Amino acid sequence: MSDQPFWAAEDHPKRPLRVxxxxxxxxxxxxxxxxxxxxxxxxxxxxxxxxxxxARGRSYARSGQIVSCEIDAGSVVALVQGTRPTPYKVRIGIPAWGKEEWGRAEQALAADAWYAATLLAGGMPTEIEELFAGLGLALFPTSQRDLTMDCTCPDATVPCKHLAAVFYLLAERFDADPFEVLALRGRDKDTLLANLRRRRGSGAAPEPEADRPVTPLGELLDSFYEAPAADLTRFAPARPAPGALLDQVSELPIAVRGRRVRDLLRPAYTHLAAD
Known part of the structure; x- marks a missing residue:
């Protein structure tokens, strides 16, 4: 970024150009x-x-100043319209995991039926961050070295309002699709789920019934009706994000005052979920 403050150029309007x-x-x-x-x-x-x-970018994010935003392995690239005619280019970088790291992560996820089932159902297990930490991997940045930020605007402050607006948008996109978090670390949703299905389906063959040791029923009567010592709360179904149904239907080929019907309906879904 340039050292020139963003208010130095008097020939540019103070308010951002509408998008x-x-x-x-x-x-x-x-x-x-x-x-x-x-x-x-x-x-x-x-x-x-x-x-x-x-907070500097909240109004930018809410007023639709972001022209585009793409999430890829290790990076987020966005265009944000400011006060100048040309949108500013925003880059946010987070190191992506390599093949060996993702191999260990996928094996650990596939080995636990709870993690695999929750991910395959489209949810994000609450303990996944701890699981990755046990493998020496961090789902989110742990220091400034894990997070790079850059914007082509002349504001010397980091993050500038354009970067801040993109962070707000990322938070909402993560709400709608938790797999965007994993995509930043280098594994898109389709690839991850396909690898989990493959690993779950390629386990060792079950032991033949005839070769398994059989315990006489009389020795099991004292404990036969006891409930297993398991935390059943972890098998609660994943709660979908408000408005997730809207993301599953095709966009209507009409607009109301320039806004998409899906965007107009989303606040109603959020309000109903809050009730």
């Missing part, structure tokens, strides 16, 4: 993050000293 059909967050007020993984993402930014400056 037609810009990408915007759907939360008009209050907290953006609704799920544990999205809240954890913003909490990590706070711990790294970034969160205190995120």
């Amino acid at each position: 037609e059909n810009g990408v915007q967050i759907h939360s008009s007020r209050g907290t953006v993050a609704r799920t544990w993984w999205s809240r954890r993402f913003l909490a990590v930014l706070e711990e790294l000293g970034v969160g205190g400056r995120l």
